Amino acid sequence: MSVEVRFASRRDFLGGLFSTGALILGARNLPARNTPDLDVTKSAWNPSVFLGLNTDGSVIIVAHRSEMGTGIRTSLPMVVADELGADWSRVRVEQAIGDKRYGSQDTDGSQSIRDFYVIMRETGATARLMLERAAAAKWHVPAAECRADNHQVIHAASHRTLSFAELITAAAAQPVPQKSEIVLKDPAEFxxxxxxxxxxxxxxxxxxxxxxxxxxxxxGMVYASIERPPVLGGKLKHFDDSAAKQVRGVQQTVVIDEAKPPYAFQALGGVAVIADNTWAASQGRKKLKIDWEYGPHAIFDSGAYKKSLLEAATKPQKVVRNAGDVDAALSSATKVIEASYYTPLLAHAPMEPPAAVAHYRDGKVEAWAATQDPQAVQETVAKAVGIQANDVICHVTLLGGAFGRKSKPDYVAEAAILSKKIGKPVKISWTREEDIHFDYFHSTAGMYFKAAVDSSGRPQALLARSVYPPIGSTFDDKQRYSDTGELSLGLIDIPFDIPNIRAENGPAEAHVRIGWLRSVANIYHAFGVQSFMDELAAAAGQDPVEYWLAALGSPRKIDFEAEKTKYENYGKSITDYPLDTGRLRKVVEVVAERSGWANRKPAKGQGWGFAAHRSFLTYVAAVAQVEVDTAGKLRIPRVDLAVDCGPVINPDRVKSQFEGAAVFGVSVAVLGEITAADGRVQQSNFNDYLVARINEAPSETHVHLINTEGLPTGAGEPGVPPMAPAICNAIYAATGKRIRELPIRKQRLT
Amino acid sequence: MIHLKVNGASKAFSGDPEMPLLWYLRDELLLTGSKFGCGIGICGACTVHVNGQPVRSCVVAMSSLAGKEVITIEGLSLHADHPVQLAWAQINVPQCGYCQSGQIMQAAALLKSKPNPTAHDIDEAMQGNICRCGTYQRIREAIKAAAEVKA
Incomplete structure (x- = not known):
């Protein structure tokens, strides 16, 4: 078990990876403008750093995105290999260190495939063309007659073949083709x-x-365990480490300065115990005696805070979308329906808590981290120890789950600060209690909806309001209102064809670090909107799916610009990725058909619920079947999810993401809740922060992928948002009990 | 000095007798296949076999292990070919994979005691093992597949 084999320490990864004489679509063949010091994110055409071929024919493909369970470390290299005409068994995947030359490595936002699918295809196709041209030159035939397949180039007319190995050197001498010369494979050839x-x-x-x-x-690494200020913004007043130092295996204690607002990705500060092993470090930490000054956030009480969010949501707030005249429609309506909804703070709780090793040496840091964003590690660590970002090498390990938590590298900063102070490599591995206390929490939201319905029950006006501490508060502590980006996650983009529609956002001060968790604000917005639609359907006495489709209206692409509404569309062009209600309708029709919705015959205590939501440019419809027994115990025998994420690249992994999202959705809907008193988070481990176990998960999840043409969209997150409303709507169908607050386990179902 | 066997090899431990087995395996023997998830024995990520029984190594003190035989994921099979491992790979169970060594050790112990578990048996035996990625459906399927191979 050699450490060196696991993680070779080398800055010049290209030089280290590829043997001399190999075709490196990299440094050597890089167009002149793409010198390694340039930011390649600005350059749309830079396939090179992802691929290398050795003279023995072996192919190395660089995985530059982080593997946290989506399969991306396999899927993107697989795309390169396919376009290259490589034999997958001769491909080796190497994990990239943090480096801007790869473009964004921030593995969140369900964007790896949608942002890199075409780039990976072009990378493979570029090298394929160079191999084909090299073979054509050897055979004196037109390159167009040569075709790379199965790790060789074939000239069909003359039945000749040359292996990649035989062509590497000649191909390397070929000029790098222009983008206009590249022909991507016909999908039939994949x-x-x-x-x-x-x-x-x-x-x-x-x-x-x-x-x-x-x-x-x-x-030579040592193990650190840190006692952090229990309340955000707290300060160390006094500490006594004499008992801690008596613990067998404890070496020393080190103070880390407290973070100052805005907290961003800073180390929170506190007292670190340095020891010979993980156990000794944690035992030593328990023996620390510390007096804290708690600071202004000690007033935070999640119960009172909840009331303030819900109250603010009933009052006029900042308008973020306004079409038609909602007030006029409401005041003249024959029937008005209103409801408030609430969702609590949530913790990410990936199975692997935050962990990293950092080694500060000679003004440089080498770090090994379970991180979603090694470039953010470079910047954060550099700032923490006062060096330049390109003096930080960040090796990326596998991530034991992440869900957004490991985009925030505060834990890597801790390791780097400690390493600088003690001059040794330092390992930081958080306990579950630290993970839950010091998370970047998914925000808590209060929401209010009001609709005017006509005599047929159809909505003529909709007011949608949400109030929650924004993610922006983590990066600007004065921020109270949400950014357009966050509001674009399910509040602004309500897709129904309602003539009068207005969305509003109210201010809220954050008392904990707020961060993004799998599907982000879509969680509460979809819960509110999709529950409220079910309430309207029930009030109209109509079938929820039929009512929903009628409200959605005829297929159209929502024109936010015509409404003068600012909408961010997940950072993508609304022309390339329109909000197409026809696609939304399609997933609803598919889920209804495949689940057997129209012919459902629930017995007493059973109910079916439905919800549909577009997020991360992907359209998802869910049907949940629930059973509530006489004691009020909930069971979820079956979930159906219909998904349109464009063309599907790796179907089994996409399916697994949606199977997992169904379970994550159960955790969100039924179990998860973070509360706080006196500024302190009250949960600590899986005994009080509950996540779904096998017996609580859906017994069956059926994922129906609609493989459409066009551009691929997100897969990691969009399965989550429709789950909570589908489950709650099913509970309503089963029991008549309307759930307006999560988690469901806190509600009486009988 | 505490003498025990880990994956068939004799070991002697002279550290803090209160140290949980998990940290001995990970920090001293460098057997990092057993994972930390909760530290209080309620998530299952650290599951190993002690004298054939599945235990949560994060709450088993070294002092209780004199003369015991510990098998970790690294010692479950020589060639990654335990029926549970084969079924796990065939059905592509893992997502992030972090909890899976614990899941596999728990499932292997289940099949040893109940070669043909019912769906209810599986949920009962596996509910101590959390998978935050939500691979439970495939875990059920893989245990059934492994049971068929064994039977």
């Missing part, structure tokens, strides 16, 4: 895209050999 290959990490995972942040071993 060998791997749309079919999939097993994860490159599968065997390692099943044998315990896979290496996560928690598993990094660096020679």
């Amino acid at each position: 060998k791997y895209i749309g079919k999939g290959v097993p994860s490159v990490d599968l065997t390692d995972i099943c044998t315990g050999r896979a290496i996560y942040g928690f598993d990094v071993l660096v020679p």
